[in-house]
Amino acid sequence: MEHARFLDVTLGRPDLRAPFPRHFRTRLRGQLVSSLNRRAKYLLAALSSRETLVMHLGMSGSFRVEADGAAERLPHDHVVFRMSSGAVVIFNDPRRFGFMDIVGAGALGIHPVLSALGPEPLSPGFDAFALARACRGKKTSLKAALLDQRVVAGLGNIYASEALHLARLSPLRAASTIATPSGLPRAPAHRLVAAIKSVLAAAIERAAREAYRGERFRVYDRELAACRRRGCGGAIKRRTQGGRSTFFCPRCQR
């Protein structure tokens, strides 16, 4: 898509999680994608009009790229971008929790879905001080705090569990306990920030090489399996927090 123009945009239905914006197809047609970026879990295509196409995969969304003329249509193909490069970029999303919108020039910062987001976890601005400040006084659990996109942007259910395990921190512990009353970091805040960065960097590294499968996680989806920490071997537990499954090792995570 990058440096190509939209020749044609086809919608298979009027909405995903929300309706497509008005004139979605005509607003995109003819526009050049000047760059592709990401903020949290939102994919951002900067357009020659200075507008931005904002996209989210939701739970079950995916993109695939096919050659123009040989593009197959599958169930749940909801958006088809035919590009000037000869690529056909297809958004498929069975559950339709995905999302697309076009945001006007300069309005990205005030878009409802983007304006409240916390720091990017891999940016230098996300450090123990930022995390401690965000968790100060929070009554909720550490796990729930990590899923709060205002605390840190783009962490999801899998990597929240993964990071907590690497940092040896219990998901059940109150979020406020990683900060002093004045919002300064305690030792766990330093460990957690390092763990989040490490787990995400490793995941990106892996994803670049291999498909999504196999024994990829430290704890996620490993209920009753043995803890992988050296010398631990405790049984991984599963708990529900805020309606989401959390996986952790009660033996080594405090």
Add this chain to the structure above:
DNA sequence: ATTGAGACCTGTCGGC
């Protein structure tokens, strides 16, 4: 204001 529960939607999987 913060927090947790429920809703959105379809596919898959395990148990009966």
Add this chain to the structure above:
DNA sequence: TGCCGACAGGTCTCAA
């Protein structure tokens, strides 16, 4: 084999 409930990687809204 077939049906049924539980669950799934996200986010929004609503009520307490």
